[in-house]
Amino acid sequence: MKNPAIIGQSIPRLDAPSKVTGKAIYTDDMKLPGMLYGKLLRSPLAHARIKRIDVSKAKALPGVKDVIVGADTPGVKYGNWRLVPQSQDELPLAVDKVRFVGDEVAAVCALDPETAEKALGLIEVEYEELPAILSVEEATAEGAGLIHQESKGNVSLVRKIDYGDLDQMFAKADYVREDTFRVHPVQHAYMEPCSSLAQTEEGNRVTLWTSTQTPYIVQCLLASTLGLPENNVRVMKVQIGGGFGGKMELRPWEFCAAFMSLRTGRPVKFTLTRHDELAYGRRRHPMTIYSKVGFKKDGMLLAKDFQVMLDGGAYNAMGPTATFLCGTFGNMLYNYPAYRYFGRHVYTNKPPASAMRGFGAPQAAFAAETQMNMAAEELGIDPIDIRLMNAMQTGDVIPDVATISSCGFKESLEEVRRISGWDQKRKNKTPGKGLGIGCFSFISGGVFNWFNTKYNFSAAEVKVFEDGTAQLAVMACDIGQGPDTVLRQILAAELGIPIHKIRLISMDTACTPKADLGTWGSRVTLMNGNAIIEAAGKIKAMLRPVMFSELDLNQIHDLAFEDERVFVRANPKKGMDFAECVYKALRGREGEPLTARGYYTPRNKGLVSPAFSFGAQVAEVAVDQDTGQIQVEKMYTAHDCGVAINKMSVEGQLEGAIQMGLGYALMEDLVMDDQGRTLNTTFLDYKMPAAEDMPPGESVEIETYEPEGPFGAKEAGEGLAIPTAPAISHAVFEAVGYRCMETPITPEKVLRALGKIK
Amino acid sequence: MAKRTIELIVNGDRYELAVDPWRTLANVLREDLRLTGTKVGCAQGDCGACTVLLDGRSISSCLTLAVEAHQREVTTIEGLAPSPDELHPIQEAFVQHGAVQCGYCTPGMVLAAKHLLDNNPAPSEAEIRAGLSGNLCRCTGYNKIVDAIGAAAKKISDTGKEA
Amino acid sequence: MMMPHFTVHQPDSLEEALDLLGRHRSSVKVFCGGTDLLIKMRSGALSPDHLVSLTRVKGLRTISYAESDGLVIGGAARLAEVGKNAEVKKLYPALAHACSVMATVQIRNMGTVAGNLANAAPSGDTLAPLLAYGASLVAVERGGRRQIKLTDFFTGPGLNVLEPLEIIEAIRVPDPPPRCGSAYMRLSARSKVDIAAVGVAGFMNLDLDGKVIRCRLALASVAPTPVRCPEAEAMLEGQKPDDTLLAQAGAACVRACRPIDDVRATASYRRAMVQALAQRVLAKCYAQAAGGEA
Structure with missing residues (x-):
């Protein structure tokens, strides 16, 4: 069946007018009567025992309303992996020990931010410094000190995948290579620094406005750390200035705002600075990746042994999921008769790494795709041909993990070859210029219930009214990626009403249906979209009796909902206005509104995701051989995101992903000293691409129809952050012969490889 | 170090305020006038989210003392649209071209674009990109912002009027 | 904070x-x-x-040029204004370039050339071009004025010879002679919008035979202060530059610098870049001077 016309259109964001006029309200824009300003005291040391804290001078400062330390709190550990309670390793404020430079030690709230800041300086903390462990090698070395007593060898989690006969396949291989890659840490660098505002009502109920991608997770974990019933915590809608995975956990300032609001009876707001974010914030995992891969001489893949150490920093955060997905994406894209993954999430005394756009996959793909190019080079096979030979296709099965229900990977490879002029340009090479390829696959939401929710993964509530309008309530949140528009498109398509006739209530844990696990893992469109379709189906079922009785329809008739009308599909003239239909349906319901709920939870969809996106990207670069400067001249992308619901949004995701991928490859890096301190804590020195750094792009959407997705849609945007770095790296190799095994790719490394500097 | 009484002309409205001399314009706009469309992304003049126009020039309001704006004209994002139900052509182009995602950089981007087009009504793509040197965005990859500014320039010159 | x-x-x-x-x-x-x-x-x-x-001090924002006086940049003249000034663009292209690419649009709309000098960051973008043009500045205090050659001005990172009660009233740049060329090139290791990891400015003028009468080279970001390269300058003066000589002059520039490792670049990269950029800058200056362009 053909999709309704609104699916696939480029509909401008419905929230854009409020954002271009400055009316959109973000958390730090809010100010409530009597509001207090909170500040956090952080550890200056990477690893130390807290011997004594004295807050008396801070408390005595006029204007200070509350000062708390770990001992004042209920001391309940938290972490997103509720399913594995021993993985919950974090406390809102440190007790006994600090584990990274920036670990939160105390919090102050005062009448104004300046007084709060001054009070921080009056808190006396006596530390006993412990040796700081700053690399995975040190952390896992024999006899290393323990960062968490419970985690032997500083390994917090291990993930293994093992299928096929690895030894036998390597024995059959004509060509085997082993490489070790090291990838560096980068940050989300969302433009809105985190901010949280809590207000207390009726004694022990708390409302929280906060920069989060996961309101439901924050509600649950905040309730447990406060020692309150879940129902006493309400997390509410506010605009979020970007997230990219960096705002998907309960964070100490959220706890402190709520806890201090309960203690003082006044609203309390915490807002981080950019320094806080860059120096102490979550980041993408640095990893050490060993990969051994075996091929037949014709290029057919036989086996891969993929061993990864993730530098997790001081706490698990979302590291366990990154450890899982790194393994999953170590072998995605290609068929491996045998694959073994051994991933270890290692504690170090550094700011915790966590989820960041791609969640373990960008690192895995940098290694896997680079190694693929190295093998192609040595086997004398074109890098695209070797991929086509091994590429995954619809129906392929990854043992114990997934069955691929739609896959446009081969088409992506062929299209990107065409639009980039791959064959001609490789034939007529210009010195200093090169084309490189990188590919990706990504999940459309996770299957694995690590949060251990009792509710559905996603839910929607639809109400329709006699004026022909509707209301959609979802807990899903728009952090800039656009679901506030896309989800309404889906409902508009289902009910056949214009998008502007749908009011949206989103991201309010008290009045949107339970539950939604939030915005991460590219889950919202598929999961919430399916829930909306189910809810809309129930509404339509409520309207059917009206149509059948009013128009005296035959049992075999099918109804259509289009153009604000409900009519017999085979005979469009026979029907009535949608509004009239709703009006009639409301009669005789004794005032009961027309409301329906729909849900989605992936069941029997393997271990990872109900659907996977695929794609291929080619980077075209020019390298100045005197300066080592790398100019990315153009990016070509062909990708399969199923049916794009909003083309403009998909393009926006692609272009944003290229910015992040290019920054990852060439510019961004968190530089740390030997004391565990981050050195580049301003945007002057943490350099992400500006408008002038962005290359033009050309892209093709390979339209497949994903049977599990709403209107055939699946993931778009997160996966696109994966291929850019390996593609650029490959292009640099083609241009000047420098193969980057340790990211980022810098002009200096290029010049060293060219022998121009020692 | 007493408070200073200053007069700010913001979006055509005159305000008399008593401010501490060390407070920034961004802070006074947001906290005292509650014009929260001006965002603070770094407070170091690196990200451009706090861009406002001071006597028509784009500046970082996080690095400008409020007292320095005494008796000067300040335009914030709230003052750009010609009327409550109309958008400025730059704002309109941002909406139509998908130049807005999370929206946090948007007010600063729009005002940086205003400064650019006021000084160069028909910029090339390279000039638009250079004109955004002081504004970071993490969502859009900039290309749709660049497209939007190009389209706005054309619209402004076609209609021959500048709001 | x-x-x-x-x-x-x-x-x-x-x-x-x-x-x-x-x-x-x-x-x-x-x-x-x-x-x-x-x-x-x-x-x-x-x-x-x-x-x-100084924003409200009358007369301090003036930018004026006269053949007799050369260029005079008022102590409160903003970077953007200097960068856009028609005479600066025509006669002092290296300075105009520095003033229109450094930092960001907003910072250039706020900051001043005098402030860039007073701040004395080794990476300050106007410092090297002004050194190459042989600029000096006029410092004023209650007792009177003094002229300070820019070559004598910087004493360390963030340090200069200004007395605490002195104000930079103006920057004076000599009138360019005929047959001269000048250029400023900067390189940052990462984004196009970045602090320069290395900056090289050059000025050259030729006699009627095409020999170098005068050459000045200045380097930014590669020593505690911006530095001139007397050795390289002397090598070029009296000569008709060719590629070999330019490469030798580049090497002499490398000897003039004392770079450090920091988060923006390593010392060895900076050294290599001084060589590469100095050659390019000199080639550009020479082409301009020989071609009769300003």
């Missing part, structure tokens, strides 16, 4: 500004754009009790 507390004075005249400096001599700083100063103050590096703003 919070901003320290201070009083701001906004005089209308230079005399008044100098009086204010004198009156608050124990703890006072002059500022104009504030783009460097406020960051230093917020970080706690500086906390004067008084600030004297």
Whole structure:
């Protein structure tokens, strides 16, 4: 069946007018009567025992309303992996020990931010410094000190995948290579620094406005750390200035705002600075990746042994999921008769790494795709041909993990070859210029219930009214990626009403249906979209009796909902206005509104995701051989995101992903000293691409129809952050012969490889 | 170090305020006038989210003392649209071209674009990109912002009027 | 960090500004754009009790050029204004280029050339071009004025010879002779919008036979202060430059620098870049001078 016309259109964001006029309200824009300003005291040391804290001078400062330390709190550990309670390793404020430079030690709230800041300086903390462990090698070395007593060898989690006969396949291989890659840490660098505002009502109920991608997770974990019933915590809608995975956990300032609001009876707001974010914030995992891969001489893949150490920093955060997905994406894209993954999430005394756009996959793909190019080079096979030979296709099965229900990977490879002029340009090479390829696959939401929710993964509530309008309530949140528009498109398509006739209530844990696990893992469109379709189906079922009785329809008739009308599909003239239909349906319901709920939870969809996106990207670069400067001249992308619901949004995701991928490859890096301190804590020195750094792009959407997705849609945007770095790296190799095994790719490394500097 | 009484002309409205001399314009706009469309992304003049126009020039309001704006004209994002139900052509182009995602950089981007087009009504793509040197965005990859500014320039010159 | 507390004075005249400096001599700083100063103050590096703003001082923003005098840039002239000035663009292209690519649009709309000099960051973008043009500055205090050659001005990172109660009234740049060329090239290791990891400025003028009469080279970001390269300059003077000579001059420039490793680049990369950029800058200067372009 053909999709309704609104699916696939480029509909401008419905929230854009409020954002271009400055009316959109973000958390730090809010100010409530009597509001207090909170500040956090952080550890200056990477690893130390807290011997004594004295807050008396801070408390005595006029204007200070509350000062708390770990001992004042209920001391309940938290972490997103509720399913594995021993993985919950974090406390809102440190007790006994600090584990990274920036670990939160105390919090102050005062009448104004300046007084709060001054009070921080009056808190006396006596530390006993412990040796700081700053690399995975040190952390896992024999006899290393323990960062968490419970985690032997500083390994917090291990993930293994093992299928096929690895030894036998390597024995059959004509060509085997082993490489070790090291990838560096980068940050989300969302433009809105985190901010949280809590207000207390009726004694022990708390409302929280906060920069989060996961309101439901924050509600649950905040309730447990406060020692309150879940129902006493309400997390509410506010605009979020970007997230990219960096705002998907309960964070100490959220706890402190709520806890201090309960203690003082006044609203309390915490807002981080950019320094806080860059120096102490979550980041993408640095990893050490060993990969051994075996091929037949014709290029057919036989086996891969993929061993990864993730530098997790001081706490698990979302590291366990990154450890899982790194393994999953170590072998995605290609068929491996045998694959073994051994991933270890290692504690170090550094700011915790966590989820960041791609969640373990960008690192895995940098290694896997680079190694693929190295093998192609040595086997004398074109890098695209070797991929086509091994590429995954619809129906392929990854043992114990997934069955691929739609896959446009081969088409992506062929299209990107065409639009980039791959064959001609490789034939007529210009010195200093090169084309490189990188590919990706990504999940459309996770299957694995690590949060251990009792509710559905996603839910929607639809109400329709006699004026022909509707209301959609979802807990899903728009952090800039656009679901506030896309989800309404889906409902508009289902009910056949214009998008502007749908009011949206989103991201309010008290009045949107339970539950939604939030915005991460590219889950919202598929999961919430399916829930909306189910809810809309129930509404339509409520309207059917009206149509059948009013128009005296035959049992075999099918109804259509289009153009604000409900009519017999085979005979469009026979029907009535949608509004009239709703009006009639409301009669005789004794005032009961027309409301329906729909849900989605992936069941029997393997271990990872109900659907996977695929794609291929080619980077075209020019390298100045005197300066080592790398100019990315153009990016070509062909990708399969199923049916794009909003083309403009998909393009926006692609272009944003290229910015992040290019920054990852060439510019961004968190530089740390030997004391565990981050050195580049301003945007002057943490350099992400500006408008002038962005290359033009050309892209093709390979339209497949994903049977599990709403209107055939699946993931778009997160996966696109994966291929850019390996593609650029490959292009640099083609241009000047420098193969980057340790990211980022810098002009200096290029010049060293060219022998121009020692 | 007493408070200073200053007069700010913001979006055509005159305000008399008593401010501490060390407070920034961004802070006074947001906290005292509650014009929260001006965002603070770094407070170091690196990200451009706090861009406002001071006597028509784009500046970082996080690095400008409020007292320095005494008796000067300040335009914030709230003052750009010609009327409550109309958008400025730059704002309109941002909406139509998908130049807005999370929206946090948007007010600063729009005002940086205003400064650019006021000084160069028909910029090339390279000039638009250079004109955004002081504004970071993490969502859009900039290309749709660049497209939007190009389209706005054309619209402004076609209609021959500048709001 | 919070901003320290201070009083701001906004005089209308230079005399008044100098009086204010004198009156608050124990703890006072002059500022104009504030783009460097406020960051230093917020970080706690500086906390004067008084600030004297030059933004309202009349006549201090002038940019004027006359053949007799050369270029005079007022102490409050903003970077953007200098970069856009028609005469600067025509006669002092290296300076115009520095003023139109450094930092960001907003910072250039706020900051001043004098402030860039006073801040004395080794990476300051106007420093090398002004050194190459043989600029000097006029410092004024209550007792009178003095002219300081820019080559004598910088004493270390963030340090210069200005007395605490002196104000930079103007920057004077000599009139360019005929058959001259000048250029500034900067390189950052990462984004196009970045602090320069290396900057090289050059100035050259030729005699009628095409021999170099005068050459000045200045390097930014590769030593505690911006530096001139007398050895390289001397190698070129009296010669007709060819590729070999330019490469040798580049190598001499490398000998003039004392770079460090920092988060922006390593010392060895900076050295290599001085060589590469110096050659390119000199080639550009020579082509301009020989081609009769300004």
